[in-house]
Amino acid sequence: MRAVILILAAAALLALPFAAQAAGQPALITLATRIAVYAIAAASLNFILGYGGMVSFGHAAFFGLGAYTVGVMFHHAGAGPMFGLIPGTTHLLVTIPLALAVSGLAAAAIGALSLRTGGVQFIMITLAFAQMLFFLFVSLTTYGGEDGLIIRRPNEFLGLNLRDRVTMYYVALGFAAAFFLILWRIVHSSFGAVIQGIRQNERRMAALGYAPYRYKLAAFVLSGMGCGLAGALMANVLRFTSPDLMHWTKSGELIVMVILGGLGSFFGPVFGAAAFLILETYLAGWSEHWPLALGAILLVIVLFTRGGVAGLIARIGGALQR
């Protein structure tokens, strides 16, 4: 049953650009690309938030770092090496691993410090680090400061033209598929089990001989790397990167996506990212005052539903089986 659903979903995702063009809605392709990219970021956050119980309010920092890796490398490919040492590059096969390394290192540093606290202090300290990076990039005039960096040409990747929105969609979809495959392996590994055990009872896991701090830090780093990957892809989709990508409201939006999709459900973030971006796109087209409606919808979801969209689907599925 599950395999059938997966195959149907994959077929639908592969056929989406043709359907969109046939329906005369090419803008849908870009929307779907953004959903695929944000699904990666939201699922990364969900890994520590839903499975690990760590409420990070600063994950936009890693998203932004991934995007800036692509932007800065593009900048130096034209303007000469960084610090006269590090040459720029426009190859996706270089920028993606680099974005993973940069966001991973940043997550290791931020996580190592933040995980010494817990509860509300953890929420606030992750927010603080993200704000520091935000202001750092605002002040870097070389990279556009507040206005951000325009990436005139998207990265080169296996001779594909990433400016073409259908091609970019398939590339993003491919990365998302690979990402979710790896995430599936991680969540269902013994490491994933330890992480979920720590959420349920940290003291008991410690008593069982697992050092919670080290496991949490490893999960935090992986989660940061996932957001970095999403950011690097987003820079190629937008052909632009700016400090707004790491603004604290972006971190809030990522949390909203996770909650909308259903906390700690594997594919929840996909539904959450889709729900959020579709709502945003259509509400924005309907009225410039769309945040009012978005806020109201969000409030109702938080106050009156549990488990988000994935929970809703599970409940409907359960009702149908009965």
Next chain:
Amino acid sequence: MSILLIEQALNGVQYGVTLFLLAAGLTLIFGIMGVINLAHGSLYMIGAYAGMYAAAETGSFWLGLPVALAAAAVAGLAVEALVIRRLYNRDHLDQVLATFALILMANQAIILMFGRQPIFTRLPAGFDGSVQLLPGLAYPTYRLLIIAVGLAVAAGLWLLINRTRVGMLVRAGATNRDMVRALGVDIRLLYTVVFGLGALLAGLAGYMAGPIGAVQVGMGEQILLATFVVVVVGGVGSIRGAFVAALILGVVDTMLRAFLPTLLRQVMTPAEADQLGIGIASMGIYLLMALVLLIRPRGLFATA
């Protein structure tokens, strides 16, 4: 140079007491009710807008003040009754999200009513000049007024919390919520009183800050993050901690903003120095918070 230093230190104290007015409410709400209220900045904004509107209609700054206080308090009580009350027993994540949704709605409602343009308000009559504090140091009277009001509120809160029955319940609630309830105290009422008081102080801070900056959408979020830093640095639930942290962070932030660009100008071009200086100065309070939390993970004046 030293005159400039004193002037900026006073500006820092003025910013610090504004932060304290917000942080006092926020830390009590968190310490007693266990609720993270991101919408506290929206109450600050509502106070500023309502007071500004009333002042413009009546032509008097002082008639705007009670309107600002009332609007923020009423908005706060409504938010408490409709939203926060359902969140007491939820985890922090639900609270962050629900109050994040409230920010989106409050900002948009203000845009619908007043538009996006920042509104500049005038200083009240009698406080639009400056006084000679030291030879060569003329300081705006309005900023002195804010400092005085902030210190008066701090003293009033100290009396309220340490010398009255309500204050005793507040202290007891911050220490052990369940025990207070078990002793037969109507904790619901206490929650409402605390939330209303916090909203009132936020409205006061917003209205007082109006003539110094600009009344605009988003003013709440700008100061909200700084306020959260104050609450966390001071130790959640501690008014004393909030007061000390607010003054320290207010002065540090103001000093960095005032002097860092000038210092950086010694080593780089003015335009670059200004942007980098402002950027690093904005990071200052967050850096300070990270340092404090690393040394004292529960803040400077943490209660239990």
